Amino acid sequence: MNLGEPIESVEMSGNFSESENSFEPDQYELREALPYRFDLDRRHFFKILGCGVVTLFLADEVFGQESGSRSRGRNNQRPQDISAWLHIGEDGIVSVFTGKVEVGQNVRTSLTQAVAEELHVSVDSIRLTMADTALTPYDAGTFGSRSTPDMGSQLRMISALAREALVDLAVDHFKTGRGDLSAADGKIVRKDATESVSYADLARGRQLVRSATAVDLVPASRWKVAGTSVRKVNGRACVTGGHKYTSDLKLPGMLYGKVLRPPTFGASATSVDTAAANAIPGVTVVHDGMFIGVTAPNSQTATRALEAIHAEWTSQPQISSAELFEHLKKTARQGGGGFNLGSVETGLAEAEHKLEQTYTIAYIAHAPLEPRAALADWENGKLKVWTGTQRPFGVRSDLAKAFGISEENVRVIAPDTGSAYGGKHTGEAAIEAARLAKAVGKPVKLVWTREEEFTWAYFRPAGVIEIKSGVRKDGVITAWEFHNYNSGGSGIRTPYEIAHQKIESHSADSPLRQGSYRGLAATANHFARESHMDELASALKLDPFDFRMKNLREPRLRAVLEAAAKAFGWGKSTPAKDHGFGISLGAEKGSYLATCAEVFLDRDREAVKVTRAVVAFECGAVVNPDQLKNQIEGALMMGIGGALFEAIQFEKGKIKNPHFAKYRLPRFSDSPQIEVVLVNRTDLPSAGAGETPIVGIAPAISNAIFAASGVRLRSMPMAPQGLKI
Amino acid sequence: MYGNYNRRNIGLQFFRDDLIFVAKPILFMSAVKEIHVNGRLQEINAEGERTLLSVLREDLDLTGAKYGCGEGQCSACTVLVDGVPTRSCLTSVSEIEGRKIATIESLEKEGHLHPVQQAFLDHEALQCAYCASGMILSAVGLLQKNPNPSEAQIVRGMNGNICRCGTYQRIIAAIKDAAKTLKTGAA
Structure with missing residues (x-):
C-alpha cells in the first residue's frame, strides 16, 4: 500500500521554452506517457467483435511520416502504438475504441460526429467504447482540451480509411473501378445509382485490418454531420435515470466501503481502537499502516462503523488562509x-x-456533483476497478504499483462521469476501494462524501x-x-x-x-x-x-x-x-x-x-x-x-x-x-x-x-x- | 454516505416552500418492511433511520436519485413523495411509510418521455447530467403546483438544485417549454 505517502506536491517547471508556442508550461497537467504496446494481432480485434473491417490509428507511423524524422515503417516487426481503432461488423454496427473519458464535455457526441462524417453512416449506428483499459488503446488522459484536436482528427482519419477500404471491397464486388463508386448512408453506391452494397454486406466474413496513413478528409466547409448540433448521443439514458455512473454500479455480494480520515492534514494516528466498529454485525475493519477503512452491507452501517473507531492523532502547525498570500510570496x-x-x-x-x-x-474546489467513487473487484489476483477519473490508464498504473501487480492484471473502466473539471486526474477512491475489496474478498464500492471531496481531493x-x-x-x-x-x-x-x-x-x-x-x-x-x-x-x-x-x-x-x-x-x-x-x-x-x-x-x-x-x-x-x-x-x-x-x-x-x-x-x-x-x-x-x-x-x-x-x-x-x- | 439524518438541519440556506419532512422529530425507529415506490409496494428490510436515498439506491437499485451533498443543498437526490419534490438524502425511510414515492425511473410511460424529460433533451439542458434526475423531478413538482411559472418563479422554485456544469439558462428554457407542452396536452 502506498497510501501513507504525502500527497504529491505539484512542481512548477519554471522553465519556459523559448518557443512562443510552447511557452505555457501547463505544469498542473499530468502528461507522462506510459509505454503501452499493443501487439498487432488481428485476432484480438475480431475476437471481441467478430468478423468485419478494422482500421487503426498508429500514432508512431503517422506522426513519423508527418515529421519525416522517424523511420519506423509498417514492415517493422516491433509492435506499434495504437491510439484508436474502429470495427465495422457484419451487422453494419460501427464500434469505435478510444481511451478518452466523457465527463460532461459531450465528447462522446462530438467524436461520434467525426466518425459519422467521414464514414458516411448515421450517428445511431456508431457505438463508442471509451476509457476501458482492457478494450481501448492507451491514452494519457482527458485534459488540456486535447480530445477534439487529437482524438477527433485520429477518429476522422481511421473512419476515412475504413470508408476507402470499403470502396476497395466494393470494387471487387461490382468488378468496377473506384471512380464508379462513392460512400453514402452506410452503403457503397454506384455512380448511376443502379446498385449499392451495404457496409454490413461488405464486412461479412472478412478479417480485414488497415492502419492509418495519409487519407483525404472531408474539409470542414463540406461537413454534413460534423458542424451540426447533434444531440447528446446518450441523452435519453441521462433523463430517465438509466445511465449508470460509477457511484450507481452494483455487483453481487458487493459491500460498501469508507475510509477513516485524519482530523487535520498531515496528522498521523498514534493509537487506533477498532473493537467497537468490528463488533457491529457485517462490519470489517481494515487497518494497514496509515490506511484505516471499513466495509459494511450498506453505506449507513459503514458510516456508523467509522464513527465507532476511536483514534488519537498528532497534528502539526500549518499555514491558514489568513496568511496564505504572504506565505506564497515568502516561499x-x-x-x-x-x-x-x-x-x-x-x-x-x-x-x-x-x-x-x-x-x-x-x-x-472543483466540486463535481458526483464525488470520487470507485467499485473494485478482485478475481484470481486480477483487479477490476470502475472509477470516475480523467486518467484511467494513469490510475491503472497507480493501482498496479499500490498492490505490486503488473498492469496487465489491472483493468480500469471509467463510465461517463458526473463531471470532473480537471479535478479527477487522480485515483484515490480506486485505490481505497481496491484495498478494502482485497481484504474482504468481495467487491467493494466506495463513494466519497461531499466533505471528503472538499477536503481530500485537490x-x-x-x-x-x-x-x-x-x-x-x-x-x-x-x-x-x-x-x-x-x-x-x-x-x-x-x-x-x-x-x-x-x-x-x-x-x-x-x-x-x-x-x-x-x-x-x-x-x-x-x-x-x-x-x-x-x-x-x-x-x-x-x-x-x-x-x-x-x-x-x-x-x-x-x-x-x-x-x-x-x-x-x-x-x-x-x-x-x-x-x-x-x-x-x-x-x-x-x-x-x-x-x-x-x-x-x-x-x-x-x-x-x-x-x-x-x-x-x-x-x-x-x-x-x-x-x-x-x-x-x-x-x-x-x-x-x-x-x-x-x-x-x-x-x-x-x-x-x-x-x-x-x-x-x-x-x-x-x-x-x-x-x-x-x-x-x-x-x-x-x-x-x-x-x-x-x-x-x-x-x-x-x-x-x-x-x-x-x-x-x-x-x-x-x-x-x-x-x- | 447519502446524508446523515442527524445532521439534517445544518445550513439549509435554500429552503423551498415545497420542501417537506425537514424538522419533524423522530421519536423511535423500527425496521421498515415495505415502501410504496413507482406504483408498487416494495418489500424491504431497512432500519428506520436509514435515508430514503440509501434505501432506494442500495436496496431497490433505483439509482436515478443521486448523492450530491447529503445535506439538502444540491437536490440531486430529489424524488416525489405524494407528488411533492423531496430531498431523499434528508428523509428517513421511517418517515415515508404509507406515502407514495415516485423516482425518475417512473417518469417515462410506455416508451414516452414526460414532457419535462423531452424538454431537457430538446434544449440540451445536460452536460454531465448527474443533476438531471433531481432537476427534472423538481421541475415536475414545480409545474404541478404552478403550471404557468414566470421566469422569476422558475428561478425561485429551482434554486435549491445545483447544476455544477452551469446549464441553468437551458433548464429554464426547458421548463418553460415543458409548461407549454403540458398545457397543450391537458387541453
Missing part, C-alpha cells in the same frame, strides 16, 4: 525563467503613466500576481512586467503588442494540495491582466474596448473582441444607475474569446448580480455549435462562482467550509442572460473548447463593478460576503 522561488522581450526599464522610461498593482486568487492553485506597466498618453503600452506566484503559467503571456516585456511564473510552497482545474492558471492570469488593462484605460480616460484594440494585432483576437462588442452593444448605451458594463479579452489552448458583462449592484441587499453576459468565441472549425455554446455558457456560470464567491477557507490543517451550505456554488439565481456568438472558422483546425471559455468572465465582472461603482476589486473571489459599496 516563491526566483529565477525560474520566463518570457523576456526588450527591456522593461526602457519601456517604463518611455511611459507617461505607470501602474503597479497586485492581484490575488483564492484556492477553489484545489485550483491560489496565487499572487504582480503587474508593473507603463503606457503613453496616446494609449500605447510601452512596458509590461508580470509575475505569478504559485497559480501557474497557463495563459500568462499577454496577447497585446508590447515592445518591452518580462513575464515570469514562480513556484511556491502550496499549503494545500493543488492541481489541475478547468483552464488552469489562465483564469488567474486573465483576471489580473484584463483587470490591469482596464485600470490603464481608466487612467488614460480611454474606452476599454478602444484601448485594447489599439494594442492588438492578432486578427483572431480582434475578430472576437469586435463580435462581442457588437452583440453587447458596447458604446451604444449607458448603463442604468448601479449597473456597469465590463469587457475582457483572452486566448488559450487555441481558442479566442471576448466577454462582455453587465452587473447590477444591489445596494440594499449588499449584493452584486451579473445580469447579462455576451461571449464571442472562436476555436477554429466548430464541430457541434449547440454543444459548444453549452460548454461556453457552463464555463461562464462556473467562472462566476470563482469570480464572486467561491473560496476555500482553511485553518490549522482543516478545511473550514467543506459543505455546499458553506461553500457557495453558482445557482439559478446567479445566472445572467447569456448570449454566445460563435465565430466559425471552417478554414482552421478545431481546437478543444471545454476549458478556455471560463477565463473571460471574472475580469469582465471586475471591470463592470468598477464601471458601476468606481471601486476596483483585485482579489478573486471579489464579493465572498456580498458587496458593500
Whole structure:
C-alpha cells in the first residue's frame, strides 16, 4: 500500500521554452506517457467483435511520416502504438475504441460526429467504447482540451480509411473501378445509382485490418454531420435515470466501503481502537499502516462503523488562509525563467503613466456533483476497478504499483462521469476501494462524501500576481512586467503588442494540495491582466474596448473582441444607475474569446448580480455549435462562482467550509442572460473548447463593478460576503 | 454516505416552500418492511433511520436519485413523495411509510418521455447530467403546483438544485417549454 505517502506536491517547471508556442508550461497537467504496446494481432480485434473491417490509428507511423524524422515503417516487426481503432461488423454496427473519458464535455457526441462524417453512416449506428483499459488503446488522459484536436482528427482519419477500404471491397464486388463508386448512408453506391452494397454486406466474413496513413478528409466547409448540433448521443439514458455512473454500479455480494480520515492534514494516528466498529454485525475493519477503512452491507452501517473507531492523532502547525498570500510570496522561488522581450526599464522610461498593482486568487474546489467513487473487484489476483477519473490508464498504473501487480492484471473502466473539471486526474477512491475489496474478498464500492471531496481531493492553485506597466498618453503600452506566484503559467503571456516585456511564473510552497482545474492558471492570469488593462484605460480616460484594440494585432483576437462588442452593444448605451458594463479579452489552448458583462449592484441587499453576459468565441472549425455554446455558457456560470464567491477557507490543517451550505456554488439565481456568438472558422483546425471559455468572465465582472461603482476589486473571489459599496 | 439524518438541519440556506419532512422529530425507529415506490409496494428490510436515498439506491437499485451533498443543498437526490419534490438524502425511510414515492425511473410511460424529460433533451439542458434526475423531478413538482411559472418563479422554485456544469439558462428554457407542452396536452 502506498497510501501513507504525502500527497504529491505539484512542481512548477519554471522553465519556459523559448518557443512562443510552447511557452505555457501547463505544469498542473499530468502528461507522462506510459509505454503501452499493443501487439498487432488481428485476432484480438475480431475476437471481441467478430468478423468485419478494422482500421487503426498508429500514432508512431503517422506522426513519423508527418515529421519525416522517424523511420519506423509498417514492415517493422516491433509492435506499434495504437491510439484508436474502429470495427465495422457484419451487422453494419460501427464500434469505435478510444481511451478518452466523457465527463460532461459531450465528447462522446462530438467524436461520434467525426466518425459519422467521414464514414458516411448515421450517428445511431456508431457505438463508442471509451476509457476501458482492457478494450481501448492507451491514452494519457482527458485534459488540456486535447480530445477534439487529437482524438477527433485520429477518429476522422481511421473512419476515412475504413470508408476507402470499403470502396476497395466494393470494387471487387461490382468488378468496377473506384471512380464508379462513392460512400453514402452506410452503403457503397454506384455512380448511376443502379446498385449499392451495404457496409454490413461488405464486412461479412472478412478479417480485414488497415492502419492509418495519409487519407483525404472531408474539409470542414463540406461537413454534413460534423458542424451540426447533434444531440447528446446518450441523452435519453441521462433523463430517465438509466445511465449508470460509477457511484450507481452494483455487483453481487458487493459491500460498501469508507475510509477513516485524519482530523487535520498531515496528522498521523498514534493509537487506533477498532473493537467497537468490528463488533457491529457485517462490519470489517481494515487497518494497514496509515490506511484505516471499513466495509459494511450498506453505506449507513459503514458510516456508523467509522464513527465507532476511536483514534488519537498528532497534528502539526500549518499555514491558514489568513496568511496564505504572504506565505506564497515568502516561499516563491526566483529565477525560474520566463518570457523576456526588450527591456522593461526602457519601456517604463518611455511611459507617461505607470501602474503597479497586485492581484490575488483564492484556492477553489472543483466540486463535481458526483464525488470520487470507485467499485473494485478482485478475481484470481486480477483487479477490476470502475472509477470516475480523467486518467484511467494513469490510475491503472497507480493501482498496479499500490498492490505490486503488473498492469496487465489491472483493468480500469471509467463510465461517463458526473463531471470532473480537471479535478479527477487522480485515483484515490480506486485505490481505497481496491484495498478494502482485497481484504474482504468481495467487491467493494466506495463513494466519497461531499466533505471528503472538499477536503481530500485537490484545489485550483491560489496565487499572487504582480503587474508593473507603463503606457503613453496616446494609449500605447510601452512596458509590461508580470509575475505569478504559485497559480501557474497557463495563459500568462499577454496577447497585446508590447515592445518591452518580462513575464515570469514562480513556484511556491502550496499549503494545500493543488492541481489541475478547468483552464488552469489562465483564469488567474486573465483576471489580473484584463483587470490591469482596464485600470490603464481608466487612467488614460480611454474606452476599454478602444484601448485594447489599439494594442492588438492578432486578427483572431480582434475578430472576437469586435463580435462581442457588437452583440453587447458596447458604446451604444449607458448603463442604468448601479449597473456597469465590463469587457475582457483572452486566448488559450487555441481558442479566442471576448466577454462582455453587465452587473447590477444591489445596494440594499449588499449584493452584486451579473445580469447579462455576451461571449464571442472562436476555436477554429466548430464541430457541434449547440454543444459548444453549452460548454461556453457552463464555463461562464462556473467562472462566476470563482469570480464572486467561491473560496476555500482553511485553518490549522482543516478545511473550514467543506459543505455546499458553506461553500457557495453558482445557482439559478446567479445566472445572467447569456448570449454566445460563435465565430466559425471552417478554414482552421478545431481546437478543444471545454476549458478556455471560463477565463473571460471574472475580469469582465471586475471591470463592470468598477464601471458601476468606481471601486476596483483585485482579489478573486471579489464579493465572498456580498458587496458593500 | 447519502446524508446523515442527524445532521439534517445544518445550513439549509435554500429552503423551498415545497420542501417537506425537514424538522419533524423522530421519536423511535423500527425496521421498515415495505415502501410504496413507482406504483408498487416494495418489500424491504431497512432500519428506520436509514435515508430514503440509501434505501432506494442500495436496496431497490433505483439509482436515478443521486448523492450530491447529503445535506439538502444540491437536490440531486430529489424524488416525489405524494407528488411533492423531496430531498431523499434528508428523509428517513421511517418517515415515508404509507406515502407514495415516485423516482425518475417512473417518469417515462410506455416508451414516452414526460414532457419535462423531452424538454431537457430538446434544449440540451445536460452536460454531465448527474443533476438531471433531481432537476427534472423538481421541475415536475414545480409545474404541478404552478403550471404557468414566470421566469422569476422558475428561478425561485429551482434554486435549491445545483447544476455544477452551469446549464441553468437551458433548464429554464426547458421548463418553460415543458409548461407549454403540458398545457397543450391537458387541453
